[in-house]
Amino acid sequence: MKNKGIKIGVVFILLFALLSVAGCQYDDVVIVGAASGQPGPTKGQLRIGFTLFVSKGSGAQPSRDITINNLSLSADTSFTVTNTDTGDTTVLTGAVIDTDPTFTYVNFDEDDDILPASTRVSILIPYTLEPGNYKVTAVTGSVKYPSSSGTSVKDLSLARDGDGLNITFTIAAPELTPTPEPTATPTVEPTATPTAEPTATPTAEPTATPTAEPTATPTAEPTATPTAEPTATPTAEPTATPTAAPTAVPTAVPTATPSPTNHPKTGDDFAPALWLTLCAGSLAALALLLKKRHI
Numbered sequence: 001m002k003n004k005g006i007k008i009g010v011v012f013i014l015l016f017a018l019l020s021v022a023g024c025q026y027d028d029v030v031i032v033g034a035a036s037g038q039p040g041p042t043k044g045q046l047r048i049g050f051t052l053f054v055s056k057g058s059g060a061q062p063s064r065d066i067t068i069n070n071l072s073l074s075a076d077t078s079f080t081v082t083n084t085d086t087g088d089t090t091v092l093t094g095a096v097i098d099t100d101p102t103f104t105y106v107n108f109d110e111d112d113d114i115l116p117a118s119t120r121v122s123i124l125i126p127y128t129l130e131p132g133n134y135k136v137t138a139v140t141g142s143v144k145y146p147s148s149s150g151t152s153v154k155d156l157s158l159a160r161d162g163d164g165l166n167i168t169f170t171i172a173a174p175e176l177t178p179t180p181e182p183t184a185t186p187t188v189e190p191t192a193t194p195t196a197e198p199t200a201t202p203t204a205e206p207t208a209t210p211t212a213e214p215t216a217t218p219t220a221e222p223t224a225t226p227t228a229e230p231t232a233t234p235t236a237e238p239t240a241t242p243t244a245a246p247t248a249v250p251t252a253v254p255t256a257t258p259s260p261t262n263h264p265k266t267g268d269d270f271a272p273a274l275w276l277t278l279c280a281g282s283l284a285a286l287a288l289l290l291k292k293r294h295i
Contacts, residue, residue, distance in 0.1 A: 025159040026051040026120065028166035029136055039172035046079070046125040046169065047098060048136070050143070052106075052154055056113045059149030064112055068104050070146050071097050071121060077141025077156070079125050084168070085132045095141070098122040123156075131173040 027049030031040030054060045063070075079092045098104050103122035107115045121143055142155045159165035 024051060024053055024157050025049070025163075025165060025167075026116075027122070029169055031169055032124065039170040042131060042171055042174060043128045044126075046092075046127060046136075047103065047122055048079075048125070049103065049120045049122045050156060051116045051119050052114060052121065052143075052145075053116050054114050054152075054154075056111070059147060060152040060154075061112070061148050062106055062114055062152075063146040063148060064108065066106055066146055068097070068099050068101065071104070072144050073097060073123070074142045074144065074153075077123075078139070079136055080138035081127070081129070081134045082137045083130070083132045084135055089137070090127075090129060092125050092127050095123050095125045097143075098124050129171045131171050133170050134168065136167045 025048060027047075028036075030036065030047050031038075032045040032047050034040040034044075052062065054062070073095060077093075077095045079095065080089055081092060082089045100122075103120060105118075105120055107118040109115055136158060139156050139158050142153045144151060144153050146152075158167060
């Protein structure tokens with residue numbers, strides 16, 4: 001019974017010593033930029049908040065003049081994450097301290113001792129992971145800071161399953177944005193405006209007014225005075241009444257304006273008056289010849 005009490009005391013002493021020199025996880029694992037509990041992209045950053053557990057009055061208490069720029073991580077700092085779907089593990093390196101004062105800060109009490117509950121050292125861990133469910137299963141490294149005794153180092157440790165902190169996260173498959181199918185804009189077929197067929201205005205067909213044929217008045221034949229006295233009364237010379245020239249109604253519709261030069265011709269220099277005169281003269285001469293024979 002006595003030995004059992006000693007063992008329990010030793011365990012508490014070791015646990016206190018461990019906590020007094022450790023930087024323990026104090027916040028859930030979150031994906032930067034993702035809403036709480038929501039999956040993150042395949043490439044991004046994790047943030048984990050730690051606090052410094054230091055014994056009151058210890059020389060490891062952070063200096064009152066500490067700033068964020070005084071904090072640093074050891075070169076071997078890394079985080080191991082395990083894909084709980086496949087069991088594959090990935091070691092994440094390149095962690096840095098988050099310099100945003102919203103996530104990294106130190107508060108002291110009136111005795112200049114650190115207040116662990118209101119102190120955070122947040123660490124950003126870059127990752128590139130396949131889609132799946134993950135759990136942070138290990139951490140190595142330490143945080144170094146100025147203390148009342150000079151410089152102190154605190155090892156980093158993860159929360160245990162019973163501490164009520166979340167150390168899991170989910171990576172979602174990227175959503176494929178479908179390429180929008182271009183909507184083909186059909187070329188507008190121009191409405192052919194037919195050329196208006198011009199209404200042919202026929203040229204007014206001129207009514208050909210034929211030149212009136214002059215009525216030839218034959219020259220009166222002179223009456224020959226015979227030397228012998230005729231006993232017969234000479235037959236009166238008939239006055240030849242020339243048949244009036246018919247007014248020709250052209251059947252063909254002339255398209256050209258009539259011209260005096262395009263009358264029908266019987267010869268190259270057709271002259272109706274001359275021909276009528278010659279005909280009348282011939283008739284008169286014939287009559288005179290017949291008269292002489294009769295005598």
